[in-house]
Amino acid sequence: MYQPQPEVLRFLDEFEGVLEEGAIPIRTFNDPELHELELDRIFTRAWVFLGHESEIPARGDYVQRRIGRDPFVLVRGEDGEIRAVFDSCRHRGAMVCRAERGNAALFRCPYHGWTYKNTGALVGAPLLRDAYGSDRDKSTRGLLTAPHLESLHGFIFASLDPDAPSLDAYLGDMKWHLDMIWGQCEPGWEVIGEPQRTVLAANWKAPADNFSGDDYHTVYLHRSTTETGIMENPGGDSDLWDGYHVQLGNGHHFIRNMIPPDVPGPRFLGYPEEVQKLFSPTMQSEEQYEGLKHTVGFVGTVFPSFGFLSFPFKHDRSRDFVTAMSIRVFEPRAPGEMVAWTWSLCPKGVSEEFRRETYRTTMGTFSAGGTFEQDDSDPWMSITRSAGATYARKVGMRLDYRMGMKGNASSRRVDDYPGPGVAYYSVLEEGGQRGFHRRWLQFMRSDDYPPTMTPEEQNAGAGLGERNGHG
Amino acid sequence: MYQPQPEVLRFLDEFEGVLEEGAIPIRTFNDPELHELELDRIFTRAWVFLGHESEIPARGDYVQRRIGRDPFVLVRGEDGEIRAVFDSCRHRGAMVCRAERGNAALFRCPYHGWTYKNTGALVGAPLLRDAYGSDRDKSTRGLLTAPHLESLHGFIFASLDPDAPSLDAYLGDMKWHLDMIWGQCEPGWEVIGEPQRTVLAANWKAPADNFSGDDYHTVYLHRSTTETGIMENPGGDSDLWDGYHVQLGNGHHFIRNMIPPDVPGPRFLGYPEEVQKLFSPTMQSEEQYEGLKHTVGFVGTVFPSFGFLSFPFKHDRSRDFVTAMSIRVFEPRAPGEMVAWTWSLCPKGVSEEFRRETYRTTMGTFSAGGTFEQDDSDPWMSITRSAGATYARKVGMRLDYRMGMKGNASSRRVDDYPGPGVAYYSVLEEGGQRGFHRRWLQFMRSDDYPPTMTPEEQNAGAGLGERNGHG
Amino acid sequence: MYQPQPEVLRFLDEFEGVLEEGAIPIRTFNDPELHELELDRIFTRAWVFLGHESEIPARGDYVQRRIGRDPFVLVRGEDGEIRAVFDSCRHRGAMVCRAERGNAALFRCPYHGWTYKNTGALVGAPLLRDAYGSDRDKSTRGLLTAPHLESLHGFIFASLDPDAPSLDAYLGDMKWHLDMIWGQCEPGWEVIGEPQRTVLAANWKAPADNFSGDDYHTVYLHRSTTETGIMENPGGDSDLWDGYHVQLGNGHHFIRNMIPPDVPGPRFLGYPEEVQKLFSPTMQSEEQYEGLKHTVGFVGTVFPSFGFLSFPFKHDRSRDFVTAMSIRVFEPRAPGEMVAWTWSLCPKGVSEEFRRETYRTTMGTFSAGGTFEQDDSDPWMSITRSAGATYARKVGMRLDYRMGMKGNASSRRVDDYPGPGVAYYSVLEEGGQRGFHRRWLQFMRSDDYPPTMTPEEQNAGAGLGERNGHG
Amino acid sequence: MNAVQAETERATTRIASGSQAYWRCVDFLVHEAEALDENRLDDWLAMLHPDIDYRAPIRVTRERTKGPGFSDQGYHFFENHESLNTRVERLETDYAWAEDPPSRTRRFITNFRVAAFEGGDLHVRSSLLVYRERLDETAPQFLVGEREDDLREVDGQLLLVRRRVLLDHSILMTPNLGVFL
Amino acid sequence: MNAVQAETERATTRIASGSQAYWRCVDFLVHEAEALDENRLDDWLAMLHPDIDYRAPIRVTRERTKGPGFSDQGYHFFENHESLNTRVERLETDYAWAEDPPSRTRRFITNFRVAAFEGGDLHVRSSLLVYRERLDETAPQFLVGEREDDLREVDGQLLLVRRRVLLDHSILMTPNLGVFL
Amino acid sequence: MNAVQAETERATTRIASGSQAYWRCVDFLVHEAEALDENRLDDWLAMLHPDIDYRAPIRVTRERTKGPGFSDQGYHFFENHESLNTRVERLETDYAWAEDPPSRTRRFITNFRVAAFEGGDLHVRSSLLVYRERLDETAPQFLVGEREDDLREVDGQLLLVRRRVLLDHSILMTPNLGVFL
Numbered sequence A, B, C: 001m002y003q004p005q006p007e008v009l010r011f012l013d014e015f016e017g018v019l020e021e022g023a024i025p026i027r028t029f030n031d032p033e034l035h036e037l038e039l040d041r042i043f044t045r046a047w048v049f050l051g052h053e054s055e056i057p058a059r060g061d062y063v064q065r066r067i068g069r070d071p072f073v074l075v076r077g078e079d080g081e082i083r084a085v086f087d088s089c090r091h092r093g094a095m096v097c098r099a100e101r102g103n104a105a106l107f108r109c110p111y112h113g114w115t116y117k118n119t120g121a122l123v124g125a126p127l128l129r130d131a132y133g134s135d136r137d138k139s140t141r142g143l144l145t146a147p148h149l150e151s152l153h154g155f156i157f158a159s160l161d162p163d164a165p166s167l168d169a170y171l172g173d174m175k176w177h178l179d180m181i182w183g184q185c186e187p188g189w190e191v192i193g194e195p196q197r198t199v200l201a202a203n204w205k206a207p208a209d210n211f212s213g214d215d216y217h218t219v220y221l222h223r224s225t226t227e228t229g230i231m232e233n234p235g236g237d238s239d240l241w242d243g244y245h246v247q248l249g250n251g252h253h254f255i256r257n258m259i260p261p262d263v264p265g266p267r268f269l270g271y272p273e274e275v276q277k278l279f280s281p282t283m284q285s286e287e288q289y290e291g292l293k294h295t296v297g298f299v300g301t302v303f304p305s306f307g308f309l310s311f312p313f314k315h316d317r318s319r320d321f322v323t324a325m326s327i328r329v330f331e332p333r334a335p336g337e338m339v340a341w342t343w344s345l346c347p348k349g350v351s352e353e354f355r356r357e358t359y360r361t362t363m364g365t366f367s368a369g370g371t372f373e374q375d376d377s378d379p380w381m382s383i384t385r386s387a388g389a390t391y392a393r394k395v396g397m398r399l400d401y402r403m404g405m406k407g408n409a410s411s412r413r414v415d416d417y418p419g420p421g422v423a424y425y426s427v428l429e430e431g432g433q434r435g436f437h438r439r440w441l442q443f444m445r446s447d448d449y450p451p452t453m454t455p456e457e458q459n460a461g462a463g464l465g466e467r468n469g470h471g
Numbered sequence D, E, F: 001m002n003a004v005q006a007e008t009e010r011a012t013t014r015i016a017s018g019s020q021a022y023w024r025c026v027d028f029l030v031h032e033a034e035a036l037d038e039n040r041l042d043d044w045l046a047m048l049h050p051d052i053d054y055r056a057p058i059r060v061t062r063e064r065t066k067g068p069g070f071s072d073q074g075y076h077f078f079e080n081h082e083s084l085n086t087r088v089e090r091l092e093t094d095y096a097w098a099e100d101p102p103s104r105t106r107r108f109i110t111n112f113r114v115a116a117f118e119g120g121d122l123h124v125r126s127s128l129l130v131y132r133e134r135l136d137e138t139a140p141q142f143l144v145g146e147r148e149d150d151l152r153e154v155d156g157q158l159l160l161v162r163r164r165v166l167l168d169h170s171i172l173m174t175p176n177l178g179v180f181l
């Protein structure tokens, strides 16, 4: 097991104390040793998003993906089961999957021709009898396979740690929300096209932190979009801040913008009629159906590196607002480098025109070329740059995460949030981001798999519940 | 605090012993751990040159600079005071200064819009009341500012260590020399244009070592310039070696080429009449005025990474010799990578023509494209390459710095040097370079700020005084 | 001396146990700390191939080469002796040799002009008397020279470790084989042209492992060459697997494809008549002469990084098979980066046409653009990629090297191999590759120079003899 | 059907290199590159036809037999005149941070192949190399690929009516696509 | 004698840029680049003369007075029609792993200088930049150099009869030469 | 006033691409690049007008509204005929270490735009990519930017009388400027 230097462990101990005061040492955003430890303690343990079932609908369909930095093939086997197999032959370790996506009954290693089924099982090798004599037991020589893989509404997550809890337990109260947004569309959901990938000189936690409840940046960083009408408050009376921050335990977070039932405006995330009628009131609870109906947009994160969001935007101002739903992975590459993955998501069974327009809007706003995301990439890179400074490390420079703590907000914990989790209203608070870093610490500081926790437990455990100014 | 490995400390201990014998382990010119330790123990402690006041004459003027690798903004505040502020927002750490130079009353962080005065003070943030409630004390959230910044004749230095001595104490006997060269021009000095920056696959100490008294390389490395008449001995009877090496304490060094009063030839660094008359005999001592008058050229270093030089050259041979004064910073980037900064310096109030010609001559000789500097870059890179060799490290390869030690020189310590410091005549000795590395060791080996020392103390402390063959 | 972390030493201990079971931890193919340790414990100790005497036939001829990553000049001095001098001036360390190859009586350092003879001795420096006074002893200031350098049939090897055994002792039973292949050509051998160099994102051990007895990959990876007729079994009745794997001690290995005396087909490596008659029956033993006569092709490795091979190929199918002999160095650059060196080798005194065709065939098959080597580069890179995965490291992923161990092969140890060494027949076994890694471990785990060993001793020492399924 | 293929099935006549029509196309693309490199984005917009169909398909690594791997559904850019107009307008606000300070870019357009469609539009294929750097970064960024452009004459002026930017990247090596291709 | 020099000693007449012959050469090289970038290797073979002499000499670092350092004995490629044909055939099997999936390449051909040999062959010098990337690697590879090509007319078509690829590399920065230059 | 602007305010007439004057300019720059890439520095000097004004301004990162950031005072190169002559002479001594062994360079000149000044001089803008590598280094160096050149006819020959090299770098990524741009 990777053994961190004592200095790193000391840093993590101090980090916990600092976090209780609403601060984060900037060093966390760019440090070689923390990066190595993250790969070892987070990305080989946590449930990581790999892709959507609609990308591999048929038996044999596969796509190449990464868990942390490590190459896996996400493949639907001939038995219909989906697996994540480590893309490395058991003989000499060569890559067995040649293309980025496709359909294959077999993966044949180019080096010596060992051949695996699309379930990962070794089925043959050239000259098997001559080469291996009596020891031809192939059962122990299959491709390494992620010990856990589960799919929720088609969203596939895997964990490399045999001790990982179930995906449901891992998701905690986030599950209710995922059921709400993706569990009520009768035909189901699908991704459009292939994911876009971009290399960025940023630490992966910069976007993860942003997606964990950073509404505050919208008003200034993205002001170009309001000035040009790409983003507007589509709800009429309500405003941008009229939403909830919902802590869901285990480091997950959900921002939810709602519109009151009596206010005219968009329903069901702003989808048009043709899409709205695909949502079924019986697939989940009534609360969830009503909840989706009055939700205008959301931004969520599943710890550590999965983000998703939906809002109506005007990318093409000759048209009305179009709902854009995108899902994101923040792949760690190096202390100061990541790969941003972007998929556009759409309900199945919609018109070609809507499918095209929601795709254009998604990519036009939240992708590498998106009118929002372009600008997000700038501070994500510059934070990473500053975090690598010797001076910042030497003086232990702390970032300010106090918004929403006692005396630091107008936002308050509310009891009437229509759903589980610990909810705050308005969104002018940074509890979700603190929660992300707290969960990060729990993973980084423990040799064992960190226990799942409700948001209260998590805050209490960190002594943060008391200090919070909320209700 | 950065904790070096025991092996590194052992290396530094041995280094001291080796240095007393006039040797330097080549490893010092390319080693990842030494590089990290340098950033921690030298560049966040020492006084580092940042720029010249003429670059930011008006309130609000700023330029982006580095201390070590770290990004700072050198800015003249609305209060007229110059500060070096760490270019990282106190909220999430994003870069607040967007351009490389300009004038700004405010620095507004693009991420969430926190706004700082050009003094570094936080003055506002969007939705301040809603976001931060009662905790809106902005006084603790200003940009981090270098604890020490001082200017001498417009040359701005800063130190990041609160325990640093004053700039005067730090400069020791170098101050007298800086007063001599930059403290006697009535209208003052200014830089022309913007600094040139070049990335070089060299360790920063290779040029620093060169500027600390390496006359010896001129005759061979730069022979192309004498062959083509770019450099010539402008003093007639005297020759290239007719100069002093002056140790000034604390690792600083000054090479001074003088011309005897009774020998015809250039005066006042070779400046033309129109410039000579700008020098005032009353701004400093008579010694300094006479000293400047009979100085033809100089090369100096302020430990660790500031170099400066002046000589008359013929870049354009259709003209007479033109004095070129350039100042340099050797910015550390990686164990084997640096950024070379070059500014051209000129007295204020000269004719446009002279200003242009001194600039052309400076850039034509000592810049990335200069006829001298081009060739300097070659050994600086190849030393760095060799220093990274496993073999060199394993056998503890030592470089030869004995020139000028007992039995190793015709150069002698002299008592009649017209100025303070420990002076040697001729320049065929390497005491200045030994002194640079000795000071480097003092910084690298001590947890506390190393005490300031006279050159005698420094040599004696290292036991080198005895072994020196001088006077 | 480089001091590895305890975790690394633990890994090496475990490696030995794993290897006895016929497995290799994949981590060995991409790990920063192992890489550093290799440079320190293998490349500054082992005998490393530097070049061939025919590259520097005359006094003063030189070529630039690397030992590990370190730059050396391989030069034939005015005294006729060949040396490997470290390309770093003893004054400040600058590179003294400017060109990649040439002829020089003197190497003059560009920085200050210190001048060395082509024997490495310092012979002068500018202003020597003035600069160094009485201490002008030049004898201690010569260029560092590899303590051992020996040539066998023109093949030059060097070791940087004074404690290294003689080249003969180091080669063990490989010497007999080198005598066989390169010691029987009356006019001797020469390389054609200059070596080709290519940077590859692969660990150097991936090709070294391949050259140490990986026949198994030929049938599948290189199937494109059999399909297009580039490679064919030139021996008629015998087949590709009709050969020996010969362990030679100290990590060296030899694959030898032979053709029985009574079977018609190529003789003497498939060389044409004009070349065959250059081989003399009296230069070595009769066994060696007969041995060469009935050898069709071979692949050999001298531990750690020297590979060589010969086979007849049809690169240009308008012609008959042409024998292609190439020699290779796998230069380590970084944990996941190497430089592949390729030379084409030819007997001296052949016709211009054959010389050209053997060159074309060599480069057309086993060079960066070769029809074989192109495809080899792919798994070498992908193994390196997989080996860097956190997951692979965490679960201690093992590669399967069992072929040929008890119950794992049809290949058997044979007693009738016509030569020294421990031989197996057929080539469907991986003992040579296990032997390579075993020797690697012996170097990596010992502070002292590892003792030379016969193949039996080496296997026995590792407890592997017992477990092997061979006779 | 692949979006790239669809187009190339229209009947074309080859335009001779060096002909007047050839030079009109080359000049158009060279001046377009100049406008983009100089951040004259309004001038650039003026070179676009109102019906512009501007796309940069995502590319995936596929086996040799599967072709070049351009997506027929996924696009980095999938724009019409209004959305390009919006992008330019946004870049010209004071808040388009990713491109303010703007990248320093240089577009190299080479390997021109010109044809004429039956209807009269001109069809140009060219190679594109965009060099890009931002702020004081010293890691240069390259965007490389082929362009397939259709130019249509309106009132004596050529306008760009269709563009496919066929990048040679499966992962973009630039932090964002704040520049037009 | 240096292989590069040998050739350039033949008498040539300069061909005016913009002339018909000039454009034929440019078009040839541009279309050749297209065929290679699109992996239309059979089309490429059809552009080669049966007597093609195709080489890429190894280059070593030499002092200024010693010239550009091209070897007269060592070559990365040293091919005739049959060996090129074999290479293409091999790449088109299912087992040419290094180029399956194929690299994504883009060839930029610029700085054309055209001349005519006495016998009628055309001689073209041009600058070559090949951008290459494989799989999901994000470290771009460049192959840069000059080409010296001879084109010969056969039945009204130009064919490449001689090529020297004069690379600017002493160490190749690409893992293999699985692509043609 | 910015040195770059000053020049471009002189009245010019556009020269048609493909015209004789266009090709004279292109040929000039292509042959100039050849001379530089082949280290024929005396040939290069012979292509310069005695009144040559040769500069490469330093570039700083500025906000979008502040323009491209070229300095009007700071220059990497600020040369006249005599200083260029000195540089060449120096490079040809035996002691110009940085360029001996010489860099391997390749200059790609594309995107030509030609105009004529009232007085008769020709004005050419072009894109410049210089690939450079030294010794056995495998980290390629690029110098990228635009050139603005004025060519003047003297005795039937064009000579370079003014050059501005407008680099796209705020920090140079080459260890020295031992090569001409």
Ligand code: FES
Pocket (backbone or CB within 6 Å): A089, A090, A091, A092, A093, A094, A109, A110, A111, A112, A113, A114
């Ligand atoms: S590495 Fe896969 S078969 Fe050998």
Ligand code: FES
Pocket (backbone or CB within 6 Å): B089, B090, B091, B092, B093, B094, B109, B110, B111, B112, B113, B114
């Ligand atoms: S990071 Fe500067 S305002 Fe938030």
Ligand code: FES
Pocket (backbone or CB within 6 Å): C089, C090, C091, C092, C093, C094, C109, C110, C111, C112, C113, C114
């Ligand atoms: S470094 Fe070689 S002479 Fe000084």
Ligand SMILES: [Fe+3]
Pocket (backbone or CB within 6 Å): A217, A222, A372, A373, A376
């Ligand atoms: Fe955002």
Ligand SMILES: [Fe+3]
Pocket (backbone or CB within 6 Å): B217, B222, B372, B373, B376
């Ligand atoms: Fe110098």
Ligand SMILES: [Fe+3]
Pocket (backbone or CB within 6 Å): C217, C218, C222, C372, C373, C376
């Ligand atoms: Fe092979």
